[in-house]
Amino acid sequence: MTPILKITSLCKQFGGITATNNIDLNINEGEIHAVIGPNGAGKTTLISQLSGDLKADKGAILFQGDLITNMPSNKRSLLGIARTFQITSLMLDMSTLDNVALAVQAHSGHSYRFWQDARQDNQLIEPALYVLKQVGLLGRKDIITRELSHGEHRQLEIAMALATQPKLLLLDEPMAGMGGEETQKLIAIFKKLKTGKTMILIEHDMNAVFSLADQITVMVYGEIIATGSPKEIRANQKVKAAYLGDEELQTC
Amino acid sequence: MEKATRFTLRVKITVVIFLVLFFLPIYTGLTDNGFYLDLVNRLMILAIAAASLNLILGHGGMISFGHAAYLGIGAYCVGIPAYYGVDNGPLQIFLAVAASGIFALITGAICLRTKGVYFIMITMAFTQMVFFGFVSVEEYGGDDGLVIDTRSNFGSFINIEDNINLYYFILISLIICLFLIHKITKSRFGLVIEGSRSNEQRMRSIGFDTYRYRLICYVIAGCICGYAGALLGNFTNFISPEMMDWAASGELIFMVILGGTGSLLGPVFGAAAFVILEEWLSSLTLYWHFIFGALLIMVVLFARGGISGIVTYLGNRKQ
Numbered sequence: 154m155t156p157i158l159k160i161t162s163l164c165k166q167f168g169g170i171t172a173t174n175n176i177d178l179n180i181n182e183g184e185i186h187a188v189i190g191p192n193g194a195g196k197t198t199l200i201s202q203l204s205g206d207l208k209a210d211k212g213a214i215l216f217q218g219d220l221i222t223n224m225p226s227n228k229r230s231l232l233g234i235a236r237t238f239q240i241t242s243l244m245l246d247m248s249t250l251d252n253v254a255l256a257v258q259a260h261s262g263h264s265y266r267f268w269q270d271a272r273q274d275n276q277l278i279e280p281a282l283y284v285l286k287q288v289g290l291l292g293r294k295d296i297i298t299r300e301l302s303h304g305e306h307r308q309l310e311i312a313m314a315l316a317t318q319p320k321l322l323l324l325d326e327p328m329a330g331m332g333g334e335e336t337q338k339l340i341a342i343f344k345k346l347k348t349g350k351t352m353i354l355i356e357h358d359m360n361a362v363f364s365l366a367d368q369i370t371v372m373v374y375g376e377i378i379a380t381g382s383p384k385e386i387r388a389n390q391k392v393k394a395a396y397l398g399d400e401e402l403q404t405c
Numbered sequence: 406m407e408k409a410t411r412f413t414l415r416v417k418i419t420v421v422i423f424l425v426l427f428f429l430p431i432y433t434g435l436t437d438n439g440f441y442l443d444l445v446n447r448l449m450i451l452a453i454a455a456a457s458l459n460l461i462l463g464h465g466g467m468i469s470f471g472h473a474a475y476l477g478i479g480a481y482c483v484g485i486p487a488y489y490g491v492d493n494g495p496l497q498i499f500l501a502v503a504a505s506g507i508f509a510l511i512t513g514a515i516c517l518r519t520k521g522v523y524f525i526m527i528t529m530a531f532t533q534m535v536f537f538g539f540v541s542v543e544e545y546g547g548d549d550g551l552v553i554d555t556r557s558n559f560g561s562f563i564n565i566e567d568n569i570n571l572y573y574f575i576l577i578s579l580i581i582c583l584f585l586i587h588k589i590t591k592s593r594f595g596l597v598i599e600g601s602r603s604n605e606q607r608m609r610s611i612g613f614d615t616y617r618y619r620l621i622c623y624v625i626a627g628c629i630c631g632y633a634g635a636l637l638g639n640f641t642n643f644i645s646p647e648m649m650d651w652a653a654s655g656e657l658i659f660m661v662i663l664g665g666t667g668s669l670l671g672p673v674f675g676a677a678a679f680v681i682l683e684e685w686l687s688s689l690t691l692y693w694h695f696i697f698g699a700l701l702i703m704v705v706l707f708a709r710g711g712i713s714g715i716v717t718y719l720g721n722r723k724q
Contacts, residue, residue, distance in 0.1 A: 206610075226610060227609065227610075227612045227613075227614075230610070230611065230612045231612060242604060242606065242607045242610075243604060243607065244599075244600045244603035244604045244607065244608070245603060245604065246599075246602070246603040247599060247600065247603055251596065251599075251600075254596070255596060255597070255600045255608070255611065255613075256611045258593055258596065258597070259611045259612035259613055260612060264593045264594055264596075264597050264613070264618070265593075265594060265621075266592055266593040266594060267588065267589050267592045267594050267595075268588055268592055269592060269593070270591045270592065271591065271592055271593040271595065271596045272591065272596075274593065277593075313611065317611065317612070
């Protein structure tokens with residue numbers, strides 16, 4: 154399989170702190186690649202460098218063979234890279250459907266149309282409804298976003314990322330702060346999405362990671378200490394010592 | 406069902422307002438009372454100006470404290486050509502809209518790089534520059550203002566020298582401007598503007614160049630208000646820099662907030678309440694500004710949606 158994303162010796166420093174240190178990683182098309190590691194391991198920094206929200210100090214990122222290391226985030230978004238944020242960022246005054254429709258609109262040509270009613274525009278509404286159905290928010294489409302629950306906000310984040318029809322989806326702790334039931338719902342959604350999409354998933358919920366991931370990469374202090382299948386990672390002594398620990402394995 | 410009721414109360418009020426506006430000249434003609442006609446003319450012109458401000462303030466979240474500049478620019482674009490004997494109506498209107506648009510483009514390009522309080526201050530600063538600019542030009546009356554001898558000439562088709570014709574000219578302008586603003590806010594462009602108010606950072610991250618959209622919106626609002634200014638010049642037959650000092654901009658904000666930000670008819674309600682209250686309260690007491698201030702505080706504290714919000718609330722309660 155050819156990798157859709159090729160990362161070579163990627164670095165990022167914040168002052169004296171090395172957030173990512175010589176990261177080499179290949180992501181294959183169609184896989185869910187989980188990145189795990191303790192807090193401060195540089196996982197979010199890695200995602201931000203991939204999405205273009207942070208500039209890399211050193212190294213190269215190849216997406217489908219194109220060098221994107223210095224490309225701004227809105228251009229990467231048009232190439233097919235979408236991310237969700239660890240801290241929810243939505244248009245809170247607008248309806249659920251409006252939020253997704255705007256994401257569709259951003260990727261469907263220009264928006265200098267002043268006359269036609271956008272909320273009757275099937276070019277926007279149909280794809281938006283389709284995505285809302287995918288994440289299970291169809292019944293909440295007319296609700297003002299502010300009034301949705303935390304779990305629904307996370308679902309909407311994912312819907313907006315999906316609405317841009319990405320080839321590569323960067324998920325930064327999508328389950329953060331969710332209850333058990335909501336987490337299960339999201340896991341089911343990601344399983345359904347798996348066909349045709351490549352995903353990089355940062356997550357602390359080990360249940361979610363081990364039930365979703367095809368490949369797992371473990372990061373500690375900005376470096377990759379292991380990459381492999383869930384089975385290999387479970388068996389890896391280095392990982393056990395550095396991160397998972399006996400205690401944590403039991404709680405999962 | 407709930408939505409339908411709200412709609413009907415709204416529609417009822419709207420229909421009543423426009424019926425009254427439509428038949429008012431007949432009433433004033435019969436009773437020979439030109440005073441009300443003047444009052445409503447001023448009300449409608451201010452409603453257009455407030456509606457244009459609402460486009461950027463209510464929908465776009467851009468709190469401009471300098472919107473009265475366009476009223477002044479529009480009026481001077483009628484007054485100055487008239488001073489030189491040029492009374493061509495379409496030309497004056499074109500000048501008013503174009504000059505306002507250019508002013509909005511230049512100042513907006515700078516203002517929109519700032520946010521929050523800085524945006525408010527810088528829009529005000531630009532307007533004060535125009536204000537002092539016109540104060541210092543002695544040729545056009547300085548701070549004494551300029552008398553406009555002839556109204557805009559639209560040929561024999563519409564003669565707005567006649568007060569009744571001018572009234573209908575303004576009424577139709579109001580309806581067209583409201584319709585235009587309604588269309589814009591519901592369009593794709595309007596959705597981007599609304600999204601940028603709600604969360605500009607996120608809008609950028611899903612791929613919108615929000616600065617450009619906001620700037621275009623700012624220019625559109627300026628053009629519409631410039632048009633209102635041209636009407637104002639024709640109506641008052643007089644133009645002075647006082648029309649665009651910062652208090653005048655504040656009054657426009659007052660109307661938008663009083664009427665209800667972000668709603669189509671809010672600015673009309675706001676302008677109506679403003680003009681009528683001003684007329685009524687100032688006849689009661691010399692200290693009417695005091696009551697005005699108290700009223701605004703009440704609206705901000707207890708009725709965030711302004712008059713438009715109260716209409717919505719009553720419509721729901723009836724159910």
